[in-house]
Amino acid sequence: MGNPDKEQPAATHRSTDADGPPAYTSTASSLPDAPPYEGPATGQRRMSTSSSVEEEGPRKPGKIPGAIxxxxxxxxxxxxxxxxxxxxxxxxxxxxxGWTTKKPGLTIFDGPNSSDYPMLTGATRASMFGRKYDISLPPLANSGSSEYTKETISIGTSWSRQVHKFTIEVESGPKGETRREDFEWRSTRGDEVRELGSKWLRGWKLVRLSSEAFRGPGGERHARDEGTTSDGKEIVAVWAHNSSWSMTKAFKFRFRGSALAGELGERFDLMALMTGLNMWHQEVAASAATSGAAA
Incomplete structure (x- = not known):
């Protein structure tokens, strides 16, 4: 049996492209097929009432709650x-x-139905092998644009394991200043997933890679601070599968650390939620395809 404390890569379909994983790039350009962004839907901006679903805890500012x-x-x-x-x-x-580069595989709407509310964010396959996805986001504040912009999440490798990388603006000052930082999703079976509940046994943690996120020497789980990776970085979000594959509740997401405190801003919140949800959706789709082929 393996070491339970060692992070295990999630099962996934990898490209057999001879060129290997693509170099990570991030762009911010107008999407010609996206509707003009009209801002948050009236009355739909909400405050979280808990830090985790169905549990009491500190409030998280912003449109997206601390756990969902x-x-x-x-x-x-x-x-x-x-x-x-x-x-x-x-x-x-x-x-x-989710298998086409022409239409979004997932679209999140800014309200409880898709007919009365505008698109908030969406994910579209950007490569035939599914190693890149374009994430549509509202324009930057004070940019003067009404068009959605695009950021890219790419599948790569780090320390011989698969990671999903992206770059996004985060808040960096009291007057709305921003800077771009790098993040990556890493697979995990660690305490961060177990904290989501006994049914949540496997998932992914979002790691903040910038120097601002350095929290110490890292090391083995028993030796490092809670919320810190083995290489001393901060964990800012986590998502997990329901191990029972419930058709009513299958995905659970939670912000952590500086993200839970609302310090990274709503643009980061949207990117973190959309990329996590899209990863889950692709794993579910791949599992369904495999089950169908076996039948």
Missing amino acids: NSYWQTSMSRTFHLGEHRDAPLFAVKSGS
């Missing part, structure tokens, strides 16, 4: 909800096939 679940409407529906509780949906999500 996915809730399927029916087992056959391509639309599901995100929220702290099933009976109080915050956002509607429409899922596509």
Whole structure:
């Protein structure tokens, strides 16, 4: 048996492209097929009431709460909800096939249904082998633009394991200043996932790679500070699968550290949630395809 404290890479479909993983790039350009961004829907800006779903804790400022679940409407529906509780949906999500570079595989709407609220963010496959995804985001504040912009998340390797990397603006001053920082999702079975509940046994942690995120020497789990990676970086979010593969609650997401405190800003919040949700959606789609082929 393996060492339970050692992080294990999640099962995933890898490209057999002879060139290996693509170099990571991030761009910010207008998406010609995206509608003009009209700002948050009236009355839809919310404050979190807990740091984790169905548990009391500190409040997190911003549109996205500190912890959020996915809730399927029916087992056959391509639309599901995100929220702290099933009976109080915050956002509607429409899922596509996820296998085309033409249309979004996932779209999050700025309210509880897709017909009355505008798109908040979306994920579209940017490479045929699924090693890059374009994430549509509202324009930067004070940019003077009304068009959505694009950021890219890429699959790469770090220390012989798969990681999902992206760069995004984070808040860096009291007057709305921003700077771009690098982040990566790493697979984990650590305490961060177990804290989500006994059913959440495998997931991914979002690591802040900048020097501002250095928290100490790292090391083995028993020796390092809570919320710190083995290389001394800060963990700012985590998501996990429900091990029972419930069709009503299958995905759980939680901010941590500086992200839970609202210090990184709403643009980071959107990117973190969308990339985590898209990774989960692709794993579910791949699992369903494998099950269908076996049948």
